[in-house]
Amino acid sequence: MYCFLADTLAWDRGVLVPTGQSYFGDASIAVLVAHEYGHAVQYGSGLAGVFTETIVKEQQADCFAGAYSRWVAEGNSPRFQLSTGDGLNRVLAGVITLRDSVLTANEADELEDGHGTALDRVSAFQMGFTAGAGACTGIDLDEIEQRRGDLPMVLGTEESGNVQPGEMAVDxxxxxxxxxxxxxxxxxxxxxxxxxxxxxxxxxxxxxxxxxxxxxxxxxxxxxxxxxxxxxxxxxxxxxxxxxxxxxxxxxxxxxxxxxxxxxxxxxxxxxxxxxxxxxxxxxxxxxxxxxxxxxxxxxxxxxxxxxxxxxxxxxxxxxxxxxxxxxxxxxxxxxxxxxxxxxxxxxxxxxx
Known part of the structure; x- marks a missing residue:
């Protein structure tokens, strides 16, 4: 995580890092740190502040992580290598594993308070990977809402008052x-x-x-x-x-x-x-x-x-x-x-x- 008050990055060496390395490889940890470093870039540049919506800050950070991943994939890093096949697949798997839970209509306000859905996160990452860090500055709440369009973001409520199940039998x-x-x-x-x-x-x-x-x-x-x-x-x-x-x-x-x-x-x-x-x-x-x-x-x-x-x-x-x-x-x-x-x-x- 990034603490803007202390301008410091902190990470969990006991659980998160070894788990991420085990499932998603060393490069995924570097990308995770790049995401947190993206938050430092936001605050240092004035791109985001205390009152910026969480989803905007997280999407921008995913985008910065994508830009960093492109830099590594192009062979610029002296410490890491990242193939655009299996290596990048594993990084993306790590990104979308840490997606937000599916929300109900009563929780719709939380759409602005999370990291985003799997589609949100991979979309922002791909923006940075494809177009570079400059593209990340264009991410704001309007851009995110436009990107989401009319795709369903919360589970609706049925006539009975129960929450829509979200899953159906494939028969x-x-x-x-x-x-x-x-x-x-x-x-x-x-x-x-x-x-x-x-x-x-x-x-x-x-x-x-x-x-x-x-x-x-x-x-x-x-x-x-x-x-x-x-x-x-x-x-x-x-x-x-x-x-x-x-x-x-x-x-x-x-x-x-x-x-x-x-x-x-x-x-x-x-x-x-x-x-x-x-x-x-x-x-x-x-x-x-x-x-x-x-x-x-x-x-x-x-x-x-x-x-x-x-x-x-x-x-x-x-x-x-x-x-x-x-x-x-x-x-x-x-x-x-x-x-x-x-x-x-x-x-x-x-x-x-």
Whole structure:
């Protein structure tokens, strides 16, 4: 932590540092210290002060940590090395493990008093890594709120007065509803079919858990595997976020492959994986809004769902993979492509990737 009254950095050598080293590597500790040093930069430069919202200070510090990580990755540090593949993946894992808890509507005021969601934190980190420390000075409450847009940030309240659960069972009905919702979002001329068992595809390999077959324009799923993937992770266990949207974002990514196939795009090129992640982000952003479906069902994202998608992109990367499940090694790049979709358009995804 950084104490501005004493202009001093302090750290826990007994628990936090050895735990971080064990799970996320030496570089993650350097990045943690860079985050705290970012607070010193804030106070020393006048960028932030005592009355600055906590979320602004923390997002700026994440951004400064990203700028430092880029400096290390470019080989400038005499003490640390950081690869942009596994090394950066582990740093990002450390960053989002220390995400805020999912809040309820009654706790909405706390949105300005934390470090941010996993998506918040990785977004700020990527801003610094990509654009440098200068970009961090542009982070304020307005910028954060604009970046969050209309994504759900707190769990709502049901008509019964109970807090919205935030998680749903991933079963056949949920998958069918998701497919109908994606038909509305992408409105393709020939929507893909659905098989509730993983099927072989003539002339094409299958991807695990959920697969798209261009030969018959069908998405097939391994429902038990998706259900295992959708088991909610407990943040208090300091693990990466996982839940229903880890599975649903994967199925969505297979639908994204069908959109690319209809446009004649290759489905097995490295850029396919990033285009798939971007289109998945497009769909996920649309799922934040209530959409009327012919079957009368409702499927909307809840607070915490974006973090579950980010967790899946970092751990298995399947939502950013080609038709056979191959993905790019850098989780940073997978998440960046997903974020491009969250804040962009379908045409921008297809043009950029």
């Amino acid at each position: 056949q009905n949920t998958i069918l509803t998701l497919m109908e919702l994606l038909d509305v979002i992408f409105h393709p001329m020939s929507p893909p079919g659905l098989s509730m068992t993983l099927q072989d595809c003539p002339g094409f390999p299958t991807s695990p858990s959920a697969s798209y077959c261009p030969a018959n324009n069908t998405i097939s799923v391994d429902l038990p595997a998706l259900q295992q993937m959708s088991i909610a992770a407990d943040r208090n266990d300091y693990v990466l976020p996982q839940g229903d949207n880890t599975a649903l974002s994967l199925v969505t990514s297979r639908y994204a492959l069908s959109i690319q196939h209809a446009r004649g795009e290759p489905l097995d090129a490295p850029v396919t994986a990033l285009r798939t992640a971007c289109l998945t982000g497009i769909a996920q952003r649309a799922m934040a809004d209530q959409v009327e479906l012919a079957n009368g069902q409702l499927l909307m994202l809840a607070a915490g769902d974006m973090d579950e998608a980010v967790g899946g992109l970092l751990t298995n990367g399947l939502a950013a993979s080609t038709v056979d499940g191959s993905t790019v090694p850098a989780g940073f790049t997978r998440i960046e492509a997903f974020r491009d979709g969250l804040f962009g358009t379908e045409e921008e995804c297809l043009h950029r990737y």
